[in-house]
Amino acid sequence: MNIQVLADLWPFMVCVITLFVIGFYCLIVTLNLIRALIGIEILIKAITLLIIVVGYVSGHSALTQSLVITMIVIEAVIITIAVGLVVGIYRKTGSLDSRNIRNLKG
């Protein structure tokens, strides 16, 4: 690791933060359940990028790579489950509109 690398860190950080903004915006604003999942996916992309950058900068890229591999597996499973839930909701309500899942309130 050297000073040059550290100096280059900031553009990556900017990219990560921007991806976070896009992901959260999508998650909050969309009314489509699948697009909400895509928002979550973009969040995960941002995190993946962050970890890799951190590993690159700090010189622990083996560690961070293994972490990223584990994370990708887990997120894949979570997205699978989420898709399962979305399909279930679609079967019950006939649409992917998130306004259909506002039954539980109060």
Next chain:
Amino acid sequence: MNTNNIFLPIIIPLIGALCALVSFKKLRFLLESSAFVIAAVNLILAVILFKENISLNIPWVLGLEFSLRLYHFSAFILLSVAGFGFLVTLYSLRFLRGKEYANQFYGYLFLTLSLANGAVLANNLILMLFFWEGLLLTLFGMIAIGNKNAFQTATKAFIIVGISDLALMLGIALTAYLAGTARISNIHLPLDTLGSIAFILMAIGAISKAGSMPFHSWIPDAALDAPLPFMALLPASLEKLLGIYLLARITLDMFILTTHSAMSTLLMAIGAITIILAVMMALIQKDYKRLLSYHAISQVGYMILGIGTAVPVGIVGGLFHMVNNALYKSCLFLTGGAVEKQAGTTSLEKLGGLGRNMPVTFICYLITAAAISGVPPFNGFFSKELIYDGALERGKIFYLAAIVGSFLTAASFLKLGHAAFLGKRSEENKNIREVPLSMLIPMIVIAATCVIFGVFNALPIKYLIQPVLGEGLLEGHNFSGFPTNMFLVAVTVIVLIAAFLNHLFGVKKSGSGLHASDHIRNAPVLVKIYDLALKRFFDPYEWGLKFSRLLADISWAVDRSIDWIYDKFSVNLTYSLSRQISALQSGNYSLYVVWSLVGAMLVFVLFFIK
């Protein structure tokens, strides 16, 4: 003798109480026999212990000591308590037969005996208070098992006696603080400012136990509602004994009551007022038991007057009067009970001419009524003479009150005797018979004792009462024998004759024994006072009720507004808040994410605010 025997007077009645409370209704014989045996054992024990002098101090919880002391005064009271307990038990055996509450009554009776013995023996103020409060509970219980009004009356008694016990408690606390010890035999306090307060507080406890004004008002009510043996036992004898015992203890031992002190005058004033007011109320009663109950109050006045004089002759008179009163008053209540048992009522309107049906009862009544009126040579005469003597020494006004009380007492008993035992007998009373022997025996024994204590008055005075004062206080006097002050005797005799004449006048005017006192009742000024009194205008309890009702109204208003704050305002506020929060939970997950992000921002803001 073993020191531990001092526990027996407390334990034996306690065993009796437990036996009685657990016994089944079916086993009436067992209940009655065990009650009789326990009462008898208690009496024998008191006799055996009479000459003993035992002192016992055991360290107890919280640094207090469990200390009992048996000496001539407490032994004397112990004997009296045991004696009355025995006689009342004997009487109750028949009176309570077939009553639902018999086992409860015996239980309370023995509990009362046990606690009374404890209170008499206690040589520690705290310990005494413990027994004293126990008596409050048994008092409540005994009244409450009477007729259907009894519970209300019991509550009234409980409140009145409870308040005065509270005063006693404060007094005890103050006394123990001032004296630095709670052991009664070590306390000798002067009556300075704090001492006077302590004295007054403890005296309130004592005289309210004895039933003096203004703590009397539950007694006439209880007379109607509670079981009759209760009246003979508690207000008539036991409570008087305990109250006056405590009063004597605080005036003789614990505080140094000098002859011309304000406290002494205060006590005498209370005594005098009690005598007059209670006997005036007694005069107009139309119920056997109620009339007697007012006399029970009135007689306390004599005792307080006597002890309050703080001169030897008065104190001896007061204590002697205490014994005498316990005797004749309980006997009078027992005759009342006999009448109630046989005639089914105690209302004087329905009674009359029972003297022929119940001769023994009548004779007992005659003797004891003469004794209470102060007719020589019965015991009442001698004690009253001593009290007159003492009162005259302190001031003519007290003597005057005492003698007027005596006149009215005599008048009211003439009226009572006339209305109940003489006069015209109604048809339904034709078949009334004399009461059974077990009820007669106590009456006869007590009446006989009245005569004996009168004729041989040296017996109680020399052996029972004068030792209490001790040689130092007596200064070589001996108050037994026939009164020495012939002037007083003459006045007494004149008063009694006047009372008799007054009665004849009343009978002639109204035409019956029952209304013989109506001319006094209808006298110009008195009529209004009486009217007010009958409306319970002079009953402090009623005042208290009215005052507390007023207080209740005020606090009701305050309470409503506070309640509104609690009940409506805060609840509605909480509910509306709750609904607002629920409304925020709209079910939209996007909103949830937004909240979480806002929360995260707040967390970071908090982190960077130092």
Next chain:
Amino acid sequence: MMHTLVLFPFFALIILNLPLRVIFRRLSFWVVFALSLIQIFLVFFPQNAFWGTHFNFLNTFFRFNLSADGLSMVMLLSIGIVTLTALLVARQMITDSDRMALFCSLLLIAMAGMNGAVLVRDIFSLYVFLEITAVASYIMIAFDKNIFSFEGAFKYLVLSAVATAMMITAIALVILFSGSTEFYLINYAIRASAHTSLIVLSLGLFLCGFFIKAGLIPFHSWLPDAYSSAPAPVSIFLAGIVTKTTGVYTLIRIFISIFGFNGQSQRILLLAGIISVVIGAIAAITQKDFKRMLAYSSISQVGYIILGLGCASSLGIAGAILHIFNHSVFKSLLFVNSAAVETQTGKTNMDEISGLGEKMPVTAVTSTLGALSCAGIPPLAGFWSKLLIILALWVGGLHVYAVVAILSSVLTLAYLLSIQRKLFFIKGNSEENSQIKEAGFGISLASTLLAFISLATGVFFPFIINSFIVPFGKIFGRF
């Protein structure tokens, strides 16, 4: 020895789902039953020679960095108890043996996940095992496959994903300044380095992530929806232990093992705690649904735990840990009771149910005990832990917090007793209630057991304080 707690459920899971499932299907209940009992046993006898000798060979295959301190032990005990309870209730409520086998497998996964999360000493492994627990929870919430359960599970998933995102970001930052993911190395790095802004950033992200998982206000919103939509045994499991492990335990762990306390973090904990305590209790008052009310109550109780943690004193942390245990007992108990009411009447709306006391005496009595414990009435268990927390607040000079905590306790008592009265003790509609019986053996057994634990913990508290709390004080003495 501790690795067996993760490996046994894992092996059991594989064996039960081998192609011979037809045979093992019937066994699955007993396997989970035995495993949870073993776990409880292990907590009480951690040094037992049997585990030391017979299972050491596993160490040669696996190199796991696991250890258990007092906090982990309490969590393991709670996990064992709540799993057992959920299992007993599930046996009563899930009749189809195929579905029961699936449920048991999910329980095993969640159990392995939570045990792992409690035992690991590596921040990334902690994340992995939290995710295992979370995945199992999503599936369990959606187990009934009706629209409500899908909705609850989806909301939990979305919020949980947000929490995960925050948490991994924080982990990345931690790696950036410490170069490691192990607790003690991070702790060294924090003490040694001066990158305060990075440390604060990562701590803040951790806090937010775990606040979401623990359901503190204003991060709570998924919690009532998920609890109320889940099937009854899953509600018990979620409320009793899942959120406590994934949110509360992790919070305590990162504070005591990694970051330590400072003024700012303490203030955040206290504020989050007190807001949750008050708002959770207020929101619970007007709830119509039994389970939803309990969910809000859960938020409020978690607030107490966080308050105890926020004291940053050993007394407060001991109170917090004890309250986790007590909460997992009494809240599971109340959810078991709600399951009993739900199975017997078919309703969860409190306005439609009343006067069950005569018909369901066991439920009535045990739920009253649970409610009193929850409200902190002596001598039940909840009283002592709340007392410790409030005492710690007072001793720490946080008088306002202490007073508010006591007042909210009154509020808790108010709403819990009012529902007790409504459901069990007033006269109900006798026609409607005529068919209702006591819930079956499994539910009654579970509720009786939990009520007994709650009572025994309270009554024998003086013994417990000597054998558990004082050791806690030693462990956390350095903070």
Next chain:
Amino acid sequence: MNLHLVILIALIFAALWTVMTRSLIRSAIGLALTSAILTIVMFALNAPLAAVFELSVCAGLISVLFVSTISLTHPLSRQEILQHMKDRLTRFWYLPILVAVCAIILSALDIKFSLKLPAHETENDVRVVLWNLRQFDILGQIIVLLSGVFGVVILFREKNKK
């Protein structure tokens, strides 16, 4: 370095397109594209193994999952699509501006990290780290995969029965 910047900007644009495109299918494809660009970044940052995983799992598996889900669901009618487009435009219109503002401000900040990082040990191979040092994570991965299987079994089984 300039190359990095170009790739990063491409990544952001891919993500933006993913979010803002009106069709779900295009959105899924956009996600795959984002993943692919991320893979390039990861290769550039000296993380080849993770990059391969990213490409295979995220760009491959998850995109397939999304596409198949989208095809499972009922396609919208023409009018609905038009209505939908209007809605989306009004709601997503702000996102590019937000992203632009965010990116410009952050770039302008240009924070220089002056980290004193702990000296790291000799760099291990990824496989060594993964298999030897992070065994517990591997165990966790296996359990997660198993739970994923259970999830699929439970959540999708209804279709099989029908």
